[in-house]
Amino acid sequence: MFLVAAIALFVSMILVLVRLYAGPIVYDRVLAANIFGTFTVLFIAVLGFLTGRPDFLDIALLYALINFVGTIAVLKFFRYRALGDVPQIERVKK
Amino acid sequence: MQHHLILRVITKLLVGMIILFAFYVQFHGDFSPGGGFQAGVIMAVAFILYGLVFGLEKVQGVFPPWIVHKLVALGVLLYAGVGVLNMLLGYEFLHYGSLDPHHMSHGQHTGIIWIEAGVGITVTGVMIAIYYAFAGRPPRLGDDDW
Amino acid sequence: MIETIINVILFAMLVTTAFAIVRTTRLFAVVMLSGVFSLLTAMLFVTLDAVDVAFTEAAVGAGISTVLMLGTIALTTRSTKAPTRSSTMPLVLVVLTGAVLFYGTLDMPNFGDPNAPAQVHLAPHYLTDSIEEIDVPNVVTSILASYRGFDTLGEVAVVFTAGIGVLLILSGLRRRREEEEEDEA
Amino acid sequence: MTLLIEILSWACILGGSFFTVVSAVGILRFPDFWARLHAASVGDSGGMILLIAGMCLQSGLTLITVKLIAIGIFLFITGPTATHAVANAALVTGWRPTSGEGLEPEENAPYADADPSVHDE
């Protein structure tokens, strides 16, 4: 049963990876990377059941968390072009 | 990100959970994967997330850079201090068994908790300090780079 | 068998990602790809039983590294130039190194062999005696914190060095003017 | 009772697997970014919840279930938030849907002040 889930997740990951490589706009990549992260979390959880040691869910939990932070960092970067407090910078440009 | 209401609400909710998770990783490292380093990174990530959404000044208000610098040094000193304590007790450096000579593994437990705490403190401090250093720098982009 | 198949598929994805990184000229895409690379790496570590390592790789590779690289790109530039130099020399160097590595693998014990020297010399000690000596369920923690605790102290020192190094390299600028006045005074 | 749980968890996991694959196909095949957003949320929410539910049913009342539920709640909060943030960022930088019913022709093109840098390749 978990094997089915693992295979399904694998197939999904490969498909999403293609989108990640292809783009074409950055938000496509961000979206693909984000969903890839979710699949990774699920895959690790499934793998825990598959190998009979389901007590490694901490890793999955950590992934879910880090992935979110990563996505937010990317978006902050795109919105304001910096990680710090510099919303005025983009106004300066023009 | 002044107008991101959803992000701000969710972040407030999450930061607490992340810090809680960091403590879990720190103190549950004996039983499951994790330990001081990972906990330190997670703790730092909580502050980085806060900084990303609410701005650098806000997070530096919560966690001023000078405290971060002290913490960085404190963690290393805590770790080395445990070792020096072992030496003062007449054993080798980092021989935690000396902390409870009659029951070696208890001493080991105590030692591991303290040194993991040292690792966690330093890593938290360093990661936050690095984030401050990068985020606190005004970008100098030419127009053609965008 | 299942594990081997999972390994090979993960590897295929890793190698594709690495090739994509070689080819792309957009730094932003490079950062996203290296984030995904790190996710794949961590999955591989889980299948190879290294859960602690996977945990760390998750926190470091997908989290801190991505944030730092984005920060760097924000402060520098987003695109790269196509390489102008000929790629024969690097290729020769890489193939040569790879050949030496390949030569080295020929006498290695089989992957997963329970009788390999690495499995029979020190590992049994850690896996049996640590129960009595340290009494911590996670053997990785016992080795990390106690048996090889000094390495970990070194590791903390490395982190510490990186921290003060970044502060030293990136110090100033924000307060450059006032500090320069102070320096001249 | 056990049989019921078994059947339920099978159904959940198979359903979850189905949704993940469907969403991945959608992410790959849909024509533009906005359409792909929809596909992504299918995997992010539907697939994820069903898979986690299936695993919870399998593991029974243990610490594992608690952790699984924590992961579920976590992904349930962060997934849509991240998707929202992506969509918001794309919208703010000037990207608009290019195809779909009821769109005027001039709305199809990106706004004039769309940031060209966002176009990646």
Add this chain to the structure above:
Amino acid sequence: MTLEFFLGHVNYWLFIILMMTGFYIVVSRGNYVKKIVGLNIFQVAVFMLYISIGKVTGGTAPIFPTDSQGKIKVDPDIVYSNPLPHVLILTAIVVGIATTSLGLALIVRIREEYNSIEEDDILEIEAAMAHAENEEHGSAMGGRA
């Protein structure tokens, strides 16, 4: 070369391919950020090599099961993978991130001083500086290196 040998070593060869891809990025690409990414890939591939040294077929992660009081349950039937490489790689990962952060900090400063992070541009600027020095102080040998 028997099939057993092939299956037992194919993993190592895959690591080598990955390792060399990273190494190739470092030596062939001129962009400084990309070099750092290449270095990361190179190092991560080495980490995988180490982790695969520790893997035992049929083994499981080296964490002992515990009973409800937190006491370790000893079960001689369970095979554990070798924990030592994991410890080494934990240290190495930390070293890797430390190197990365220093490298990136240097890149930020280089960009501020040279207004570029491309090796070609920077070599050009430095060649110009060396040329100016030669004009002023008499010509020297050895160039930038």
Add this chain to the structure above:
Amino acid sequence: MATATEVHHTALTLTDHLPILQILIPFCTAPLIVFFGSRSLAWPMAFISSLLSLIIATTLLVSVSDGSYISYHLGGWAPPVGIEYRVDAANAFVLFLIAATATVVMPFALKSVAHEIPKRNHTLFYACFMLCITGLMGVVITGDAFNVFVFLEISSLSTYVLVSQGSHRDKRALTAAYDYLIMGTIGATFFVIGIGFLYMTTGTLNMADMADRLQGQGDNRTVQAAFAFIVVGMGLKVAMYPLHLWLPAAYNYAPSAVTTFLAATATKAAIYVIIRFMFTVFQPDFVFDTHILIWIIGPLALLAMFAASLIAIFQTNFKRMLAYSSIAQIGYMMLGVAMFSTTGLTATMVHLFNHGITKAVLFMGVGALMLRAGTTFYDRIAGMGRVMPLTGAAIVIGGLSLIGVPGTAGFISKWVLVQAAFEQDLWWLALIIVASSLLAVIYVWRVVEALYLQEPHPDAIHKEAPMLMVAPMWVAAIACLYFGLDTRFILDAAATAAEGLMAGSAGMAEISTAAAAAATDH
């Protein structure tokens, strides 16, 4: 030292702890400096701690001078389970060099750093400097292969930072630091690959245990590849001839105090690691069987001696010239290794030390000139020998020692090297060594000519360097002369070290059998 069973009963005294204190004192100083964060406290703390480590290093050197070794079990775990510190004649010697250089450079650094680095960075700069010392000493003292890597990285990372601090004078320091970072990390990763391969074939990380288990595995291809990776990886750190590209820029643009310390110690520690791996871990038999020494390292060492010396002749900058001369001198050290005899190895050890003090004098001279003339181009330091008589004289002594004039330290090492060549009837090699010394005469002469025979440049400050700079310079210069005249101490220490190395590993002795017994018990 007590064995594993006794440890739990007898309390250890201060003398038992010396090996770890050697590392711990500079190590703890760094976070303490950062913790107090006081600019005025940073330097005194750094100085006191380097002085203490010099005292410890001397004590250690004296106590192992009879050829014995001290083993310290970190964490109380008997090796190979735990990490071992093993001090013998060879590494006590290098430790002494590092501690002595650090102590001499520290007073010099006070003025030099104040001149070259903005004040706001001083506190962290000294912390970084202490970490660099810690890293180098840790690399040298440890008996554990992976521990070498960890401390190597501490020293490398702090070195990159220290080199980058030259950017306040010349922005090229940044690219120099970056290039060094890339090359150094590749080198360290190669080294890790090598250790991994060794771990795969031996199952241990302790060097002595590795040596025991590698015996008779000379035809194992994994071990051969490991050897290649370790030599190349460390070769990058050593700046062995074709791998030297990072060195000239890094030395040239780093702050003077940093260059002095690095030139005198960093490459030496790396050479020590190569020697240690070649002769202790792989054993002389293995290395000799693979012929790598004679056919690869030897010619490259000769090439380094000539090519780098030639480039040094055509430099216009004193500091850069010294950097190239360092590469050439590393050639001499590798040549000693490649000769593969006790005398050759003695020559390497002696040259390690003598070149360390010689380069310390010269680079401190560079720092003093930098302070007064602003740069070290020959046309700018012209005539400075006349207005700075003390600095000028020290530089001349250093230069003579670099050439190998009798009466200076440099002569001794070249003499031993020539002896080693004659021992193997390689008279042509002796001629080549003498010939390459002639090249040194030319590049040293160019400096002397600039310093004394030309009119001073009007922009320079015509004043002797401050006493705090001149005094350490002269301490090192007198050491150059003293070790050139009284050769007993240095030759004895080096010969003991070389004999120990040529004998191969001392092995794990009783400890490994005890551990094996413990392992089989369960």
